[in-house]
Amino acid sequence: MNVIVSSHPMLHPFFETLGYTCGYAWYRRGRVRSGDLLGDEQRWTVIAAAAIGALLGSRVLGLLEQTPRLKMTWQAVFLPGGKTIVGGLLGGWFAVEMVKRLRGIQSRTGDLFVIPLCIGVAVGRIGCFLAGLADDTYGTPTKLPWGVDFGDGIARHPTQLYEILFLGLLAFALNRYNRRPHPEGATFRLFLGAYLAWRLVVDFIKPQPLVLGMNLIQWSCVAGLVALTPSLFQLLFAKDQLVRSF
Amino acid sequence: MSMDPLPSTSNEPISLAKLATIFAVIFGIAFGLCAVSAVTGGLGSQKVLPFLIGTSVVIEGVCILGLLVVGVLAIVRFFSNKSQD
Numbered sequence: 001m002n003v004i005v006s007s008h009p010m011l012h013p014f015f016e017t018l019g020y021t022c023g024y025a026w027y028r029r030g031r032v033r034s035g036d037l038l039g040d041e042q043r044w045t046v047i048a049a050a051a052i053g054a055l056l057g058s059r060v061l062g063l064l065e066q067t068p069r070l071k072m073t074w075q076a077v078f079l080p081g082g083k084t085i086v087g088g089l090l091g092g093w094f095a096v097e098m099v100k101r102l103r104g105i106q107s108r109t110g111d112l113f114v115i116p117l118c119i120g121v122a123v124g125r126i127g128c129f130l131a132g133l134a135d136d137t138y139g140t141p142t143k144l145p146w147g148v149d150f151g152d153g154i155a156r157h158p159t160q161l162y163e164i165l166f167l168g169l170l171a172f173a174l175n176r177y178n179r180r181p182h183p184e185g186a187t188f189r190l191f192l193g194a195y196l197a198w199r200l201v202v203d204f205i206k207p208q209p210l211v212l213g214m215n216l217i218q219w220s221c222v223a224g225l226v227a228l229t230p231s232l233f234q235l236l237f238a239k240d241q242l243v244r245s246f
Numbered sequence: 247m248s249m250d251p252l253p254s255t256s257n258e259p260i261s262l263a264k265l266a267t268i269f270a271v272i273f274g275i276a277f278g279l280c281a282v283s284a285v286t287g288g289l290g291s292q293k294v295l296p297f298l299i300g301t302s303v304v305i306e307g308v309c310i311l312g313l314l315v316v317g318v319l320a321i322v323r324f325f326s327n328k329s330q331d
Contacts, residue, residue: 009282009285009286010282010286012278012282013275013278013279013282016274016275016278017275020271020274020275040261041261041263044261044263044264044267045263047263047267048262048263048264048266048267048270051266051267051270051271052266052270052313054270055270055273055274058274059277082281083274083277083278131282134282134285134286
């Protein structure tokens with residue numbers, strides 16, 4: 001017997017806001033406890049770049065994802081529609097690297113954001129789960145006993161719950177890693193790599209339009225992983241790294 | 247007769263980055279509300295649909311305007327700091 005969950009899309013903005021709030025509260029706590037290499041102004045510059053880059057990235061990829069299904073016009077940019085976490089992460093990452101270059105910020109800045117991001121995304125995913133069929137984050141039909149019926153009589157993979165579980169495990173592992181001496185910036189890169197790899201895999205059980213065998217979010221994950229791999233290897237295996245523990 | 251000195255006003259510039267972050271986050275939330283309103287037909291009531299979408303669009307517009315102003319101020323501040331150096 002499958003679990004039946006009725007759709008409550010109106011709860012999505014509530015959990016999205018709660019996700020931002022929880023993530024920010026955890027970031028504040030982490031910054032007070034472990035200190036920060038950046039001053040207040042520089043840190044806020046990085047946060048602003050991340051927020052604006054994430055907003056643009058999530059919207060652009062959200063629209064592109066729908067392109068194979070919908071007839072796209074320029075007006076669609078201003079109409080309601082999807083946002084994606086992968087686009088947000090990649091857009092935020094790109095914007096932060098640009099701003100760091102412009103402002104001459106040399107140090108790695110992402111480690112403080114890792115646990116807040118895990119928490120924020122996990123809380124936001126509760127809203128995606130409760131939104132049911134109104135949100136495009138549910139999985140393909142399944143006969144597994146934990147399949148969830150979102151109101152259309154079809155049991156589906158609860159991919160939102162899989163992701164919450166994954167993020168919980170990832171946060172636990174990276175929190176432990178953070179406490180040991182590690183190269184500065186490595187925690188963020190490990191988080192980003194793990195999340196992109198996760199989405200690359202889990203999106204195979206999401207009913208999204210495919211382009212050359214994968215959906216556009218998966219192709220973005222591949223692009224992100226390709227861009228990330230050199231700096232991840234450099235951080236983890238190069239000598240003379242700044243080492244830090246929280 | 248002595249007078250207490252007036253409290254000095256702070257000359258610290260407003261953090262443009264903080265303002266930009268606030269605008270970006272509010273825009274994101276308003277956009278989400280707009281999308282949900284459209285999907286649910288006004289959270290289940292067609293009467294409030296135009297109100298919800300209208301409010302969201304106005305908030306989004308204010309945020310975009312705010313981000314543009316902050317961007318211009320940031321550029322001005324950047325160049326005025328450079329000329330002082």
